[in-house]
Amino acid sequence: MPDRNTREAQEHRLPVACQTTAGQQHSEALLVQLLLDFVLGLSRFSPLLKKRESLFSERFHSISTSAASASKSPPQCPTHLQGLRDSAPLIAQILLRARFPHPPSKSSSSFAVPLSLCGLMGSRDDDGQSTEVQGYAADINSIREAQARIAPYVHKTPVLTSTSIDTVAGKQLFFKCECFQKAGAFKIRGASNSIFALDDDQASKGVVTHSSGNHAAAAVALAAKLRGIPAYIVIPKNAPACKVENVKRYGGRVIWSEANMESRESIARRVQEETGAVLIHPFNDKYTISGQGTVSLELLEQVPEIDTIIVPISGGGLISGVALAAKAINPSIRILAAEPKGADDSAQSKAAGRIIKLATTDTIADGLRAFLGDLTWPVVRDLVDDIIVVDDNAIVEAMKMCYETLKVAVEPSGAIGLAAALSDEFKQSSAWHESSKIGIIVSGGNVDLRVLWDSLYK
Numbered sequence: 253m254p255d256r257n258t259r260e261a262q263e264h265r266l267p268v269a270c271q272t273t274a275g276q277q278h279s280e281a282l283l284v285q286l287l288l289d290f291v292l293g294l295s296r297f298s299p300l301l302k303k304r305e306s307l308f309s310e311r312f313h314s315i316s317t318s319a320a321s322a323s324k325s326p327p328q329c330p331t332h333l334q335g336l337r338d339s340a341p342l343i344a345q346i347l348l349r350a351r352f353p354h355p356p357s358k359s360s361s362s363f364a365v366p367l368s369l370c371g372l373m374g375s376r377d378d379d380g381q382s383t384e385v386q387g388y389a390a391d392i393n394s395i396r397e398a399q400a401r402i403a404p405y406v407h408k409t410p411v412l413t414s415t416s417i418d419t420v421a422g423k424q425l426f427f428k429c430e431c432f433q434k435a436g437a438f439k440i441r442g443a444s445n446s447i448f449a450l451d452d453d454q455a456s457k458g459v460v461t462h463s464s465g466n467h468a469a470a471a472v473a474l475a476a477k478l479r480g481i482p483a484y485i486v487i488p489k490n491a492p493a494c495k496v497e498n499v500k501r502y503g504g505r506v507i508w509s510e511a512n513m514e515s516r517e518s519i520a521r522r523v524q525e526e527t528g529a530v531l532i533h534p535f536n537d538k539y540t541i542s543g544q545g546t547v548s549l550e551l552l553e554q555v556p557e558i559d560t561i562i563v564p565i566s567g568g569g570l571i572s573g574v575a576l577a578a579k580a581i582n583p584s585i586r587i588l589a590a591e592p593k594g595a596d597d598s599a600q601s602k603a604a605g606r607i608i609k610l611a612t613t614d615t616i617a618d619g620l621r622a623f624l625g626d627l628t629w630p631v632v633r634d635l636v637d638d639i640i641v642v643d644d645n646a647i648v649e650a651m652k653m654c655y656e657t658l659k660v661a662v663e664p665s666g667a668i669g670l671a672a673a674l675s676d677e678f679k680q681s682s683a684w685h686e687s688s689k690i691g692i693i694v695s696g697g698n699v700d701l702r703v704l705w706d707s708l709y710k
C-alpha cells in the first residue's frame with residue numbers, strides 16, 4: 253500500500269488524454285487546447301479561440317444531452333468527466349476574464365489558470381512533449397468526497413440573518429455559524445476528513461499534530477477519538493490550561509514542547525518516528541483543505557443566491573476550500589479574505605506575488621497568526637479576489653455585535669468577517685458595490701470568556 257504522500261503524488265498526476273471514447277477525447281482535447289492557448293497568451297482575442305469556445309460548449313452540451321436522453325434521470329457525466337462538468341462554469345469564467353479582466357483586487361496578482369479545477373493537469377513543452385503542471389491541492393470532487401466522508405461526524409451548521417445588522421452593513425448578510433460546529437469551529441471538518449481518509453493500517457498507528465490553535469488540537473483529538481485511534485497533540489508549555497483540558501477531554505495524549513516552532517516541529521517529528529503516527533496538518537494538506545471546503549458547499553446549498561463570501565484567513569486552508577468549491581459551483585461568486593492588521597502576511601503576500609512570512613504577529617485574533625503554505629498560496633493568489641485588513645478594535649466591535657444582536661458568542665477570528673463587511677474599505681470600494689448578498693463565515697466560537705468580557709466592557 254503506497255503511503256499517503258505517494259498516494260497524493262499519484263492523485264495529482266493526470267494524463268492529458270484519458271481512456272475515453274473518441275468524442276469525449278475530442279472535447280477534452282479542445283478544452284486543453286483552449287487552456288494552453290490562454291496560458292501561452294497566443295490567442296487572447298483570436299477568432300480561433302472563439303471557434304474553440306463554441307466547439308467546446310457544443311461538444312459539452314451534446315455530451316450532457318445524449319446522456320440525458322439515454323436515461324430519464326438528470327444528465328450524468330461519465331465519471332472521468334465529472335471534474336470537467338463541475339468546472340465548466342469556471343472555465344467559462346476564465347475565458348471571460350481573459351477578454352474582460354475585472355480585478356476588484358487592488359493587489360491583483362498574476363492570473364494563473366487553475367488547471368486542476370478541470371481535473372486536467374498536463375501541458376506541453378515547445379517540442380510538443382507532455383510535461384506535468386502542478387495544480388491546486390484540492391478540487392470540487394475531493395470536496396464533495398469530503399462532504400460524504402465527514403457527514404456522520406460533523407454538524408450541518410445553521411445560517412443566521414439579522415435585519416438590524418443588514419441595515420448597518422447596507423447589504424444582506426448570511427452568517428454561516430461554524431461557532432456551533434463540533435469542537436466549536438470549522439476545524440473538525442478538515443481534521444475528520446484527513447483522519448477518516450487514512451486506511452486502517454495507517455490509522456492504527458494514530459495521528460499527531462503540533463498546531464497551536466485550540467481548534468486544530470481539539471478537532472484532531474475529537475476526530476481521532478471518533479475513529480478510535482490515538483491522537484498525539486504536541487502542545488507548548490505556555491499553552492492556556494483550558495486548551496490542554498479540551499485536548500484531554502477528547503482523549504488526546506498531550507506531549508509538551510518548548511514555546512517555539514522548532515521545538516514543536518521536532519517533537520512532532522520524533523513522535524512520528526517513534527509511533528508511525530500520521531501528521532495532520534492544520535491547513536497545508538489536500539484532505540484538510542477539502543474538508544474545510546464543505547463549509548461553502550453547505551452554505552451554497554442553504555443560500556444559493558449568495559454572490560460574495562467573506563472568509564477569515566490565516567494558513568489559508570479554510571479560504572482555499574471555500575474558494576475552490578464556491579467558484580466551481582458559481583464562477584461569478586467573489587471571495588474576500590478578512591485578515592487582522594497585526595498579522596497581515598496574506599495581504600502582503602498578495603501584493604508581493606509571493607509568500608511573505610512576518611517576524612512577529614500581534615492581534616487579538618489568536619486563530620489568525622499562521623502564514624500561508626505552498627498548497628494554500630496558489631489558491632489565495634488566483635481565486636481570492638481581495639483581502640481586507642481590519643484592526644483589533646473593529647474585530648472587538650464585531651464580536652460585540654454578534655453577541656448583542658445575533659445573540660451568538662463568537663471568538664475574534666470568527667468575528668473578523670463581519671468586521672470586514674462593516675469596514676469603510678469594503679463599504680466604500682466601488683469594486684464591491686455589486687456584492688449584495690454576502691455569506692460571512694463565522695469560523696469559530698471558542699472564545700475565552702475573559703476576552704469576551706473584556707471586549708464587551710472595553
Ligand SMILES: Cc1ncc(COP(=O)(O)O)c(C=O)c1O
Pocket residue numbers: 437465467468534535564565566567568569570571619620622663665666695696697
Ligand atoms: C476560528 C478560526 N477561524 C479561522 C481560522 C483560519 O483558518 P486557516 O488557517 O485555514 O486560514 C482559524 C485557524 O486556526 C481559526 O481557528
